[in-house]
Amino acid sequence: MARRKEHTHDEIRAMATAAVLQHLAVESLDSLSLRKVAQVVGYVPSTLVNLFGSYQGLLLAVAELTLDQLYQCLVSNAQVSQAYDSNPLEAMANAYQQFAFEQPRAFQLIFELKATDEQGLSEHHARLIAQLFALIESCLGELLPELSGxxxxxxxxxxxxxxxxxxxxxxxDKLFAPGISIEEAIRHHIAVQLKGLGYHKEALCC
Amino acid sequence: MARRKEHTHDEIRAMATAAVLQHLAVESLDSLSLRKVAQVVGYVPSTLVNLFGSYQGLLLAVAELTLDQLYQCLVSNAQVSQAYDSNPLEAMANAYQQFAFEQPRAFQLIFELKATDEQGLSEHHARLIAQLFALIESCLGELLPELSGxxxxxxxxxxxxxxxxxxxxxxxDKLFAPGISIEEAIRHHIAVQLKGLGYHKEALCC
DNA sequence: GCAAAATAAAAAACAATGTTCATAATAAGA
DNA sequence: TCTTATTATGAACATTGTTTTTTATTTTGC
Incomplete structure (x- = not known):
């Protein structure tokens, strides 16, 4: 096997996804391009295509990476909230919101990446979203054990x-709720939803 | 004033937006291009740029048009449901869902069009979304008049x-709820939400 | 060890994109 | 009718993702 530079494939992959994330931390996705990523990591477009299949493949890898982070973030927040005996659902929802607002473009990449590619969403990608829902289900099961499956x-x-x-x-900025923060909206949503489900332990915020 | 062809500007605009919608009815957005639209309507790219400012401007016009349709659709469904004395919120939610699934790509265009353009969202676009929420608020006010502003x-x-x-x-396809239709999920959501808000008139679906 | 094959990275070529700019064609005004 | 303003156009441009070809390097077979 040939290697002209000092990096393994996995290293190049990591460098490329990191470069995309770093760009998304500051600028919009469509101001980015495969060529720019290649230049940043010191390689050439076709090399990245070899490693990711396509530019879309690179973006999908970034989306999965971010989804992974998001999932881990939710898990740890749920655990922390359990330790403090507060509502884990609200803790996770807040973590979700915070994550989204801290890196909005990366967050949006997770969900706006269409599955229209011939390859569709990756197995990993789908499993991660499913796991996220499973996490919610599990919390819900603890709060309301009387619910059926x-x-x-x-x-x-x-x-x-x-x-x-x-x-x-x-x-x-499409919520158009002047004077109402996203935290409030989420807290309200969860409180109302839980009350509607018959959960009475927590006081409602309104 | 010069005019080489038989159409006014408004006519060309209408033709162009119609061409985009017709494409979105069948294929994905990124298989479309300004040049293809121009070819379909029998004009040239730069002409459309003159009329819409940019390709993005054309897409934004399509998004507004679709949003307009959606709003009208919700209004009329709310009225019909009032005539039948059923829950207008559920009727609107169902109309929303149906609209989205009937023309998914056009629907997604409404919300995925970033406001990152230097011009941002148009006044009209923002007002339409705000009106949509006002509609919900109004329905909610009738169902639960005791709620504060x-x-x-x-x-x-x-x-x-x-x-x-x-x-x-x-x-x-990111809901991962096997055996559960979107209609069920929405009906459940509205029922639980209304119950959580203290509305008892309607029976819950579960 | 050395030649030959395999392979990875780069370079170049390609087709297609949105946008810009200069030009030609048309209508309006005198 | 001639001038002027306007409008659609066509060509040019820079940039895009991808494909193909070339080059350089490493591994393999003997």
Missing amino acids: EQRLLASRALWGGVHGLVCLALD | EQRLLASRALWGGVHGLVCLALD
């Missing part, structure tokens, strides 16, 4: 669909 | 944020 499934989707929708709209 | 604001955002989030996730 299907009820818990429905409730978890409604709960997180709401959090996700609120975050997405707020990220693009 | 801020409570109604919060409730409307949580309610519609949830509908929007569920629809967005479902559109991309």
Whole structure:
């Protein structure tokens, strides 16, 4: 095997995804290009195509990486909240929101990357989202053990669909709720949702 | 004034937006291009740039047009549901979902079009979204007249944020709720949300 | 060890994109 | 009718992702 430079394939992959993330931390996605990434990491476009299949493949790798971080963030926040005996769902929702607002462009990349590619979403990508929902379901099961399986499934989707929708709209300034922060909106959503499900332990915020 | 062809500017604009919509009805957005649109309508790229400012401007015009349709669709569905004395919120949510699934690519265009352009979202675009929320607020006010202004604001955002989030996730097959339709999920969400808000008139679906 | 094959990275070529600019064609005004 | 302003156009431009070809390096076979 030939190697002209001092990096392994995995190293180049890591450098490339890091470069994309670093760009997204500051600028929009469509001001980025495969060629720019290549220049930053000191390689050439075709090399990255060899490693990721395509530019889209590189972006998908970044999306998976970010999704991974997000999932880990939620898990640890849920654990911390358990230690403090507070509502883990609210803790996770807040972590979700915070993550999204701290790196909005990377966050949006996760969900705006269309599955229209002939290869579709990767197995890993899909599994991560599914795991995220499983996490919600599990929390919900602890809070409301009397729910049936299907009820818990429905409730978890409604709960997180709401959090996700609120975050997405707020990220693009499309919530149009003057004087109301995203934190408030999420807290309200969760409180109302839990109350609607029959959970009475926590006081409502309104 | 000069005119080499038989169309006014408004006619060309209408033709161009129609061409985009027709494409989105079948294929993805990134298989479209300004040049293809120009060819379809029988004009030349620079002409469309003159009329829309840029390709992005054309897409934004399409997004506004679609948003307009969506709003009208919701309004009429709310009215019909009032005539039948059923829940207008559920009727609108269903119309929202149906609209999104009937023309997914056009629907996504509304929300995925970043405001990162130097010009940002148009006044009209923003007003339409705000009107949509006002519609929800108004319905909510009729169902739950005892809510305060801020409570109604919060409730409307949580309610519609949830509908929007569920629809967005479902559109991309990222809901991962086997055996559960988007209609069920939305019905559940609205029922739980209304119950959580203290509305008892309607029976819950679960 | 050395030649030959394999392979990785780079370079170059390609087709397609959005946008810009100069030009030619048309309508309006005198 | 001639001038002037305007409008659509066509060519030019820079940039894009991808494909193909070339070059350089490492591994393999003897």
